[in-house]
């Protein structure tokens with residue numbers, strides 16, 4: 469039986485008041501397991517970002533709860549939640565969010581440096597993760613000298629450097645051409661995913677749906693389907 473990594477229970481979030489009130493997420497419940505790639509898909513405005521923000525400790529729900537590996541994250545204090553996020557959750561974004569003035573390896577080391585680890589030790593650990601993503605020979609270059617696919621692999625190395633067990637990818641392939649996007653997802657599936665990690669991907673990109681173990685579809689703030697991909701590669 470797979471272990472539950474993320475559990476959302478009746479999450480609700482609304483914005484605005486009176487006539488302007490929008491219920492962005494309306495009683496959403498789901499579970500994602502360690503060892504799987506779980507996709508969250510739906511049209512623009514269906515509530516994906518709002519849901520993601522509530523399960524990653526960024527946006528407090530109006531009601532309902534979010535558990536990461538059995539921790540009820542919204543019962544933590546602000547400091548505890550900040551620590552929890554730093555240690556347990558890694559983020560990868562569409563636009564990579566790399567710092568142009570830092571070298572590639574320094575970009576990967578940032579989460580460790582933020583945790584006040586020793587600089588040399590952080591760089592050494594970052595080098596190990598650059599090796600995993602196949603970019604150790606680019607370590608000293610600024611990110612601007614790397615291709616889009618390579619920059620996304622740097623962002624993945626950075627998300628992994630503090631060894632989080634929950635990895636959240638927000639539109640990871642939206643800035644990449646079809647082939648590079650597929651290569652990135654294939655890389656995530658074969659080299660990053662293991663039974664101790666859960667990868668959650670929010671995407672519009674149906675070219676990468678084949679890499680999902682399960683796909684949850686949202687519309688108007690509600691879950692409309694959770695499908696298991698029997699053909700997952």
Ligand SMILES: Nc1ncnc2c1ncn2[C@@H]1O[C@H](COP(=O)(O)OP(=O)(O)OP(=O)(O)O)[C@@H](O)[C@H]1O
Nearest residue numbers: 483484490492510511512513514515516517518519
């Ligand atoms: N801060 C906010 N204030 C007011 N309304 C908001 C806010 N954030 C989101 N909404 C509204 O909540 C609904 C869901 O938005 P959300 O960004 O979660 O959707 P989404 O599925 O992530 O869309 P996209 O794919 O375009 O990013 C939308 O109607 C949006 O306008």
